[in-house]
Amino acid sequence: MKDILDIVAFRNRVINAVSGGKALLALFALPEHVLCAVLGDREKRSAETLFAAVEGDEYPSLTPQCPQAHMFEREIAEQYDIAPLGHPWLKPVRFHRPYRAGAKVFAETGPAVCDFFRVEGAEIHEVAVGPVHAGIIEPGHFRFQCYGENVLHLDIALGFQHRGAERALVSNPKRRIFYMETLAGDTTIGHTLAYCRNIESLGGMQISESAEAARAVALELERLANHAGDLGALAGDIGYLPTMSFCGRLRGDFLNMTALLCGSRFGRGLLRGGGLRRPVTKEIADELLSRLIAAEADLKNAVELLWNTPSVLARFENTGVISAENAVALGLAGPCARACGLGIDARKDFPSGIYLKREFEPAVCATGDVYARAMTRWIECRDSIALIKEILPAAVCGPEPEAKPALAPDSLSVSVEEGWRGEICHIARTDARGQLDFYKVVDPSFRNWPGLALAMRGQQISDFPLCNKSFNLSYCGHDL
């Protein structure tokens, strides 16, 4: 492993790098009391890792100078019982026992049993929602501080979905790839691809161009299914039923295209280290293309209704606005960041697979509101369809037999993939025998949940479902 800095130097380098425009893709503790930061340089299309030893069980927090570190430092405190001194809002992230005995930073409590930011005043009231919500969605707890209908502040407490996946996948190699497929079930391809890249990098495996094309097709189909579903759900949340109804069906059509490839609507069993588990035949590619062309026309028809309906635009525009400055400060990812005018996208900034050899132009909107988050998704849908049409003929490929390559010993690998919610960052480390001994997953939701809380400031509480849907973040991806 590389040089280990002292904590002061580490802290300065991370803070300076982030204020100089680098992305804090991950910040976490390793079991041996070492902090690690993964800094992405979008201009140079590269990433670097920095390490620092923690003396004792505390270190000076980065968050006051680097708000992006906020959630990461809370996670470090909860997992390894290392206190970031001076952290402005230190509380648990997932409400589990720390990884070492004798927790000192947080007392053991139940889920969401913690301090919530409170506004005091005669006409202030507090609204608590969840963990069980009204719809068919995952659990989480939301606390609103309200003045009449106006939301002054939203505090979000998650952790209800915590399954202990991150450590289990290290200790259980037989289940490993299946854990990846279920880290966030709607992002099976995104997370599994990020994992495969790490294994391939550590194992020195070469991937055929056709398999790379097929993987890119699968990743875009996943984006299409979720974006189409979100556009429909956004329409549903404001009571505009035509687009809700049409997109509900279209989402399934895209899922069924993925099922053509591998039998599973969510892409289970499609990927494996080295390539694909199942072949993409000419017949499948042809069938997929004809279905895609039919779905393209229907999706355009369904979504353009939104932009032509004044009552829809009246609800979407100026709702849940996040400024570009705040998006940068919080380190938002994916369509939520691009809707604020940030042209960040791993397909351009940290390219892998087919993107190593092609230019990619991210979809960007400027206004940072629900409208922008919806429009960004629609532009991305069109881009994804165009891309699949172009590369599908080159994606016909055979399956790869299961390979168990020897992984490079004492190595660390970082992969970044642009899932439909944004940058998925996986970090894998091997021990002296070439076995995985540490794995870290950063789902884009982990970076984006604070964005939702900020978007609700000054909104009517009745705008929460709409704002929430415009982010559509993963609970289990956050809670792992």
Next chain:
Amino acid sequence: MIKALMARLAQRERTVEYPAKEPVLPPRFRGRPQLRAEKCSGCGSCAEACPTQAITAGPLSLDMGKCIFCGLCAEICGEGAVTFTTDYKLAASSRQDLTGPEYRLARALEKKTLALFGRSLKLRQVSAGGCNACEADVNVLNTVVFDLGRFGIQFVASPRHADGLLITGPVTKNMEYALVETYNAVPAPKIVIAVGACAVSGGLYAGHEQTAGIPPQIPVNLYVPGCPPHPMTILDGLLRLLAKI
């Protein structure tokens, strides 16, 4: 308004004709496993590969409740003793009915409960550690494609309005209390449906210290296997429970 009407015409009728007609599933769909004990050499490579200890060799048996339908066993078996058919009908009334060797499809609710719920069943869904795949494929039943409402089944926002729970996920320790409270809030008589390998057996998350499983005070009336189950598998189970097929 005219644009919305034109769009409605262009989008056509999309509801599947099920149950009058059998649904079309993707050719690679992995449904009901088929075991051929006579072809099994007893080598145990399937059990060795299985991530959830669902399959055992000698004698060959497969627990559909634990199975995540990854298909590794079929891929690894050189003898063809394990294959996955495209049969989507998998739901069962008891855990034992999923363990094999004879799988038994779900039976209708007993007469008195059926009289209450047969024509109108309101369910409250609780995700307790589900990865959002089961949740998504339950949610999809509400779209025009499946049109769950035509069978008299509806998902409601409050357990107080519900006749039962539909549970997904391995039931994390952090959701156990909320699940029990939600169950207690449903007025009796009530039914419970477990959807997906995680809810049925813990699935991939069985044996984790962070998961608890559905607690024994919550009796389950319908088990729907799969990871996630196909929407047709869930719908088939619900309709069997209500004696509609």
